[in-house]
Amino acid sequence: MLLFGCAFQVKLRGYNKNTGGVLSKLLPLFPLDVVLLPGAPLPLHVFEPRYKEMIGECLAGDKLFGIVRSQEEGVADIGCTAEILDVTKKYEDGRMDITTTGRRRFEVMEVNQERSFLQAEILYIEDEPGSATKQEIDTAVDLHKQLLEIAGVEEEDSSYSDIAQLSYYLAGSLPLDLDFKQNLLTMKSEAERMSAVVSYFQAILPTLKRTAMARKLAGGNGHVH
Numbered sequence: 001m002l003l004f005g006c007a008f009q010v011k012l013r014g015y016n017k018n019t020g021g022v023l024s025k026l027l028p029l030f031p032l033d034v035v036l037l038p039g040a041p042l043p044l045h046v047f048e049p050r051y052k053e054m055i056g057e058c059l060a061g062d063k064l065f066g067i068v069r070s071q072e073e074g075v076a077d078i079g080c081t082a083e084i085l086d087v088t089k090k091y092e093d094g095r096m097d098i099t100t101t102g103r104r105r106f107e108v109m110e111v112n113q114e115r116s117f118l119q120a121e122i123l124y125i126e127d128e129p130g131s132a133t134k135q136e137i138d139t140a141v142d143l144h145k146q147l148l149e150i151a152g153v154e155e156e157d158s159s160y161s162d163i164a165q166l167s168y169y170l171a172g173s174l175p176l177d178l179d180f181k182q183n184l185l186t187m188k189s190e191a192e193r194m195s196a197v198v199s200y201f202q203a204i205l206p207t208l209k210r211t212a213m214a215r216k217l218a219g220g221n222g223h224v225h
Helices: 049-061 134-151 166-172 178-186 190-218
Strands: 027-032 041-046 065-071 078-090 096-112 119-124
Touching (some): 027 049, 041 049, 134 166, 166 178, 166 190
Parallel strands (some): 027 065
Antiparallel strands (some): 027 119, 078 096
16 A cells, blocks of 8 residues: 655645536545446455544445545546445454445545545546447447456346446456556546447457467367367
8 A cells, every 4th residue: 555645746626617516525535556437346355544444434424435546646636436335344453344336436636634544625527428329339248248258257147228337337347457447537428438448348359369268278288179
């Protein structure tokens, strides 16, 4: 876990002229080397005293907290709020295992270091109008199924048409590159994200197929059956 000192590049508080949004009240932040996407599940083991305190307050007040990707210079500008769904295990020393899910994207406007854990004034990010085409959605879904098959994961029966912001679901259900996921969080519309998902899936699929085939051959006698 990174140590966060005073070397944050702090943004100005107040009205955001680009989005017309208004800053929220302070949101507790949980910096991690992960990228949480809206709708994606994220199990967490909470063991540091400051985060045990933070999660305890969130549970007591039924509050959200923010997941932000930790970086060498501090934290990423764009994160996602996390809702605590369940405490699956409590330990005698106060540690806990929790399950969470991503909710809404936000931009960190100003970091507050008055508590043992980070907090921030944030601006929630709303999508611009525009949806992906049916052809692009069908392509993304087909590529996603191929990737799951290579990974040996059986997908639960579900209708993709019922999933809001499908791009987040497709990317969030796979262990993809964190830079790609972080970039996805910054995109302003579902159409833009779906296009990026298709391009990314198309780029990684051939390599993964070759790797899977090589592993299959290594486990046999070197011949394709």
